[in-house]
Amino acid sequence: MKKTTYLLMAVISALFVLSWILKAGSLSGETDNYVIQGFLITFSAFLTLSVLSFLYADNPLYKFAEHLFVGVSAAFWMCMGFWTTIVQNLIPRLSDGLSSFFEVPPQPGDYNFFFFIPVILGILLLMRLSPKGGWISRWPLAFIIGTTAGLNFVRYLRSDFIKQISNTFVPLLGTEWQGIGHFFSNLDLSASGQLVTMAANWVIFLGVFCGLIYFYFSKEHKGAFGAASKVGIWVLMLTFGASFGYTVMGRISLLVGRITFLFRDWLEIIS
Amino acid sequence: MKRQIPLMLVLVFGMFLIFQYFIPHETSEKAYEFLLDWITIIGIFAMALAIWSLFRVTVAKVRTRKENWGYSIFTLVGLFSMMIFGWTAPNGEGWGWYFIFVLSVLMAIGMLVQTMSVKSGRGLWAGLMFVFLIIAVLIGIFDNAWSFHFMSAEPLENPMFRSFFDFVLMPILATTFSLLAFFIASAAYRAFRARNLLATLLLVSALIVMLRFNPYLTPIFGDYMARTSNWLMNVPNLAAQRAIVMGVGLGIVATALKVILGIERGYMGKG
Numbered sequence: 001m002k003k004t005t006y007l008l009m010a011v012i013s014a015l016f017v018l019s020w021i022l023k024a025g026s027l028s029g030e031t032d033n034y035v036i037q038g039f040l041i042t043f044s045a046f047l048t049l050s051v052l053s054f055l056y057a058d059n060p061l062y063k064f065a066e067h068l069f070v071g072v073s074a075a076f077w078m079c080m081g082f083w084t085t086i087v088q089n090l091i092p093r094l095s096d097g098l099s100s101f102f103e104v105p106p107q108p109g110d111y112n113f114f115f116f117i118p119v120i121l122g123i124l125l126l127m128r129l130s131p132k133g134g135w136i137s138r139w140p141l142a143f144i145i146g147t148t149a150g151l152n153f154v155r156y157l158r159s160d161f162i163k164q165i166s167n168t169f170v171p172l173l174g175t176e177w178q179g180i181g182h183f184f185s186n187l188d189l190s191a192s193g194q195l196v197t198m199a200a201n202w203v204i205f206l207g208v209f210c211g212l213i214y215f216y217f218s219k220e221h222k223g224a225f226g227a228a229s230k231v232g233i234w235v236l237m238l239t240f241g242a243s244f245g246y247t248v249m250g251r252i253s254l255l256v257g258r259i260t261f262l263f264r265d266w267l268e269i270i271s
Numbered sequence: 272m273k274r275q276i277p278l279m280l281v282l283v284f285g286m287f288l289i290f291q292y293f294i295p296h297e298t299s300e301k302a303y304e305f306l307l308d309w310i311t312i313i314g315i316f317a318m319a320l321a322i323w324s325l326f327r328v329t330v331a332k333v334r335t336r337k338e339n340w341g342y343s344i345f346t347l348v349g350l351f352s353m354m355i356f357g358w359t360a361p362n363g364e365g366w367g368w369y370f371i372f373v374l375s376v377l378m379a380i381g382m383l384v385q386t387m388s389v390k391s392g393r394g395l396w397a398g399l400m401f402v403f404l405i406i407a408v409l410i411g412i413f414d415n416a417w418s419f420h421f422m423s424a425e426p427l428e429n430p431m432f433r434s435f436f437d438f439v440l441m442p443i444l445a446t447t448f449s450l451l452a453f454f455i456a457s458a459a460y461r462a463f464r465a466r467n468l469l470a471t472l473l474l475v476s477a478l479i480v481m482l483r484f485n486p487y488l489t490p491i492f493g494d495y496m497a498r499t500s501n502w503l504m505n506v507p508n509l510a511a512q513r514a515i516v517m518g519v520g521l522g523i524v525a526t527a528l529k530v531i532l533g534i535e536r537g538y539m540g541k542g
Contacts, residue, residue, distance in 0.1 A: 069444070074322055086312070086315055103422050122315070138274075141539075142281045149288075157520065160523070237469045241474065241478075242500075246504070
């Protein structure tokens, strides 16, 4: 490493320790664990700034945060999986004795012999670590793949296909005629007036229809087909723009959250 | 045996899940719930496999001194710290020698990796490893301020386990996602130049959605911007999303069928 890198590391470490001391000092009146709390807030701010430093270029601080995240998140989900799934869901179903050993209150009717099967399959999955018996791990994998494929087949056929088609067939000419005055009332975009609802239904029906035509590539997009495809791409562009705006707003709100943390919780500049 | 049984398992369980939907019987629904629970339980075993894989890859990177190997140490530190926090908990208000114990365990693991890495002077590193290990064991036996928990879910309430989630995991995750706001903004600059009708549609709908909560525009447009944005999200956006979702749904269904019928076998790997 270069001399400047060492110097930079030393400055950052000194700033970290200084911030820790100051933060712990400001928390001393509020909590008993002010040293730990001060460290955690300073460390959190340091990690936030480390990740933000990626905006300049990939650098050691970003790499540090990235690698730490991998380790911490892997262990976090492992522990959560162990305590919530294995201990709280599986153990009471395997045996009453195990349940009392793990101090999990057994529920009446919890015990079920069939729950030994996923345990056996899970152990077979670990056979992947064995150089010779690795192929056995394909069995539990096949079980997961088969079950998920069957589940997705029905689920997506229902929700992403049949339901979407049935919801697209909306009343295009309104439901019941209540006079011209009522028809032209409530013309606001957010209102539920008859004309507005009808226009929205037309946009939805034509939008879906033309959007699907745009994605149909087995026929050349010419003539009426081409015109419908053109309307389809207009609707798609509106959607992409709206989705883009929505995503940006979501990310900006996350950024605001982090900036608020830095200025309020760490630096205490804003209240 | 190596390939036929997995293919058969996929076919049987996939078909069962598909036909189960058409049999609205209590037994069939019970079997469906069983299978869902089984997948979750096997998933935890898969997670253990993933953790082992992460550990092996990280240690190998440190041992062979690959590029950026130094950062892998932080992955191991994060992994083992969180694991210790996930299986220990303080017994009262104080922490006792808890942090010294955590540090000793981390140092012992570090020394073990170093012993495996170096070609000369292994005895020194191994000796140091035993020293740290003995310190950790002694603290574990004699310190009553905290204890190990392998049976009751008290570690989930361990302040350090929760703090690492709040002050390490979440800041990195939120900041990484918020970074995308900057990258999206720079991408938007290139994509949103109103060069033609399609780009203009994209620009206008994105601007309407992004500016709907802008407090400076409310005196000028009132809530018109919010209403237009809602209409955009609920009508044209819905139409195009529906067209996309139908295509995606059909794709998923086709893939699921290919997997169940054994046409798609990529999940089995080679051999």
